[in-house]
Amino acid sequence: MKPLVVIPARGGSKGVPRKNIKLLSGKPLIHYTIEAAQKLFKNEIICVSTDDLEIKKVAELTGLKVPFLRPKELASDTAGSYEVLLHAVEFYEKLGYFADTIIFLQPTSPFRNAEQIQEAINLYSTDIDMVVSAKETKSNPYYILFEENDSGFLKKSKESNFVRRQDCPKVWELNGAIYIINIASLKAKTIGLFEKIIKYEMNEITSHDIDTLFDWKIAELLVQEIK
Numbered sequence: 001m002k003p004l005v006v007i008p009a010r011g012g013s014k015g016v017p018r019k020n021i022k023l024l025s026g027k028p029l030i031h032y033t034i035e036a037a038q039k040l041f042k043n044e045i046i047c048v049s050t051d052d053l054e055i056k057k058v059a060e061l062t063g064l065k066v067p068f069l070r071p072k073e074l075a076s077d078t079a080g081s082y083e084v085l086l087h088a089v090e091f092y093e094k095l096g097y098f099a100d101t102i103i104f105l106q107p108t109s110p111f112r113n114a115e116q117i118q119e120a121i122n123l124y125s126t127d128i129d130m131v132v133s134a135k136e137t138k139s140n141p142y143y144i145l146f147e148e149n150d151s152g153f154l155k156k157s158k159e160s161n162f163v164r165r166q167d168c169p170k171v172w173e174l175n176g177a178i179y180i181i182n183i184a185s186l187k188a189k190t191i192g193l194f195e196k197i198i199k200y201e202m203n204e205i206t207s208h209d210i211d212t213l214f215d216w217k218i219a220e221l222l223v224q225e226i227k
Helices: 029-038 053-062 081-094 114-123 183-188 213-226
Strands: 003-008 046-049 101-104 130-136 146-148 154-156 172-182 197-201
Touching (some): 081 101, 114 197, 172 183
Parallel strands (some): 003 101
8 A cells, every 4th residue: 555644624614613723622623633644654645735824834733744735726615525635646646656545534533543544444455445434323214314205294214114223224424534545446436436435433432523613512522531
């Protein structure tokens, strides 16, 4: 494996303003992810992809060199991870580093650790598209998720006759913490078209993702428990 670690951190977060550099227990949020990556990889192949000069400066406090500021068109609300990842891959290829695997780590998952990243990497092989971290969902579509039909009545999202939740098939929810991506697959098609995907299971605490102020409040409680 020839990896490139990509940590995306745009400046325009909406749910929690400036969340990537907001202090969580006295430490900028993005530092949790950078420090986990640094336990496994050299700084030279850890790429913080940001459009924001302040985020760049905060990230570099960890000893990293942030190699570029992301183009504005890749920092809008509509810009997707696919384009951001390809931009990072192409930037490093121009420098002469031709990675074959992306380790994609979002800074909104501060409790994912280096051991888990390594365990996910151990599941990866070049004949698949991606290893992705997930947790078993509580919102099982066979049991508690419903949709409205044309008449306005609720019906189960997946038809079933299960009496107990425990009897339902397990359903996995992607938690956004770890993606191990085959770059050949990424260059051939978007992530949404990947078919050969393997899960790496994580527990509820380390799966915690920060998207809203409520999520942030939960993180402030969790970080005290994990210390």
